[in-house]
Amino acid sequence: MDQVLEKARDIWEGEIDFEGQRVAEYASTALLILVGVIAFFAGFFTDNIYNTLYTGLAGTALTFVITIPPWPVYNRHTPSWLPAKTGSGAYQGVQIQVDGQQVS
Amino acid sequence: MHSTLNRVQAVFGFFTTVAFAVAAVIAASVLICPQAPSAKLELRNVQVVKGRPHYYSTKREEYAHVKFDLDADLSSLFNWNTKQVFVYITASYPSSSPGKVPDSEAIVWDAIIPSNLAPWHQNTYIHPISKKVKTKTKAKKKAGKAYPAGTEPGIIRLSEQKPKYQITDYSGKMAERSNATLTLHWNIQPWVGALVWTNKGTVGRWTGLEGGEAHFDFPALKGGEVKKEDLKTEKGGERNRGMPA
Numbered sequence: 530m531d532q533v534l535e536k537a538r539d540i541w542e543g544e545i546d547f548e549g550q551r552v553a554e555y556a557s558t559a560l561l562i563l564v565g566v567i568a569f570f571a572g573f574f575t576d577n578i579y580n581t582l583y584t585g586l587a588g589t590a591l592t593f594v595i596t597i598p599p600w601p602v603y604n605r606h607t608p609s610w611l612p613a614k615t616g617s618g619a620y621q622g623v624q625i626q627v628d629g630q631q632v633s
Numbered sequence: 634m635h636s637t638l639n640r641v642q643a644v645f646g647f648f649t650t651v652a653f654a655v656a657a658v659i660a661a662s663v664l665i666c667p668q669a670p671s672a673k674l675e676l677r678n679v680q681v682v683k684g685r686p687h688y689y690s691t692k693r694e695e696y697a698h699v700k701f702d703l704d705a706d707l708s709s710l711f712n713w714n715t716k717q718v719f720v721y722i723t724a725s726y727p728s729s730s731p732g733k734v735p736d737s738e739a740i741v742w743d744a745i746i747p748s749n750l751a752p753w754h755q756n757t758y759i760h761p762i763s764k765k766v767k768t769k770t771k772a773k774k775k776a777g778k779a780y781p782a783g784t785e786p787g788i789i790r791l792s793e794q795k796p797k798y799q800i801t802d803y804s805g806k807m808a809e810r811s812n813a814t815l816t817l818h819w820n821i822q823p824w825v826g827a828l829v830w831t832n833k834g835t836v837g838r839w840t841g842l843e844g845g846e847a848h849f850d851f852p853a854l855k856g857g858e859v860k861k862e863d864l865k866t867e868k869g870g871e872r873n874r875g876m877p878a
Contacts, residue, residue, distance in 0.1 A: 543637030550634040557644045565651040569658055576713045577750060578659070578824045585655065589648050597640045 549603025557596040564588030659714055660826030666712035667838040670787075672705035672817050672845035674722070677793050681808040682855050682864060684799070694805040697851055698864050699724055699741045699796050701815060705845070707746075708787035710821050717747040718787065719820040724800055726813040726851070739800035741815070745870060746779040746786055756870040763790060795867040808854040817845035 545553065564585060572581030625632045634640055677700040684696045701722065710718050721743035728734035744758035758779045780788045801807055821829040833841040 541637070543640075544635055553640060554634050554643070557640075558647060561644070561647050561651045565655045569655050569662075572659075573662060573713060578713060579750065581655070581659065585652065589651075592648075593641075593644060596644055597637060599637065 543597075543599035545599050545603035546605075546607050548606035549599075553596045553603055557592055560592040560595065561589065564592065656825045660823070663712055663714050663823065663826060663829075664837060664839075666714075667840075668709045668712075669840040670705070670707045670709055670819075671843045672703065672707070674705075674815055674817050674845050674847045675702040676815055676847045676849045677701050679849060679852060680855050680859070680863065681851055681853070682859050684801075686801075692805070694801045695807040695854060696799040696801050697724070697807045698799050698866075699815065701742070701791070701794055701796075701847070703789055703791040703794060703817070705789040705817065706787065707789070707819060708785050710819065711748050711786050714823045714826060715748050715821055716751050716824045717745055717822050719822065720744050720746060720789065721818050721820075723816050723818060724813055725816060726810045729804075737802060740798060741796040741800060742794065742867065743797060743869065744779070744789075746789075748786055754870075758870045760789065761791070761794075763792070795865055797867050797869055799864070799866060807851055809851060811850040813849050813851055815847040815849065817842070 565588075568581045568585035568588060571584040572578045634643060679700070680698045681695050682698065683693055685692055686694065703722070705720075707718060707720065722741050723738045724741050725736045725738040727736050745754075745756055747754065747757055759777055760780050763781060780786050781790050818831045820831075823829075831842060832839060835841050
């Protein structure tokens, strides 16, 4: 049950790695600007402003599909974290001071 | 950008920015669409008669009834960003103290001329069919449009057009006023952007309106019996209200 919940949470949150975040940010910005430019000219040269509207909306929808779901390409550079330290060993070599008093 | 919700917000937020920027560019793009409207406006007949503002009123006022001919080509006002053009004709006349009080202006006739892409609306103006081509079947096919058969939006050919509104003055006196002017005006209503009113001068690629003015004097009060048919007004597109499409 826990595993299922964990999986469901992963799908809902859809986290991607750092490199993926950089790519997604760049892709969404570039795509939306491109869509805006194409939409304008699509309407301007056909003398029909509805073409601008629908090209713009379709392009935006496409951008949403490309950048929002956590596609596997955004998760190809998962960082290898240091192994977690547990128990009292976790504090080894760590000095914690509170108000000038050595706590650990 | 790390989670789905975060990406939805970021992408949608930037989409609104792009949408606004595109709208601004569309609004500005009308400046590079050339305009060269022309119009020939002529007074056909003007009568001044006594009347009352409504049936139960005891106030007697003078009303002017202006008939006119209009041959206008405003088709260049319809660029890719024009939704509709409101065309109206005013009669203006100097006030009693011209230096201090500006001219009085009253609308005699008006029409909403939609572009070909505008959705159907009941208030849309319907151009009358010219008497010359009335018998032809081709003209009938185009009936119900805001422009004459075989033309495009912005073409107006009116002959002996009745006014939509009889006009009066707050003083109740219209007879024998002189130096009156009949003027064609318009207001371009775009899909996106600013409203543009009549321009008489040339601005960039927009040539000002040529013609569209007629000078006249209001005649003396018409005494005696006036034929009711002579004082009829035109009903606008609003008469279509409630009628099946």
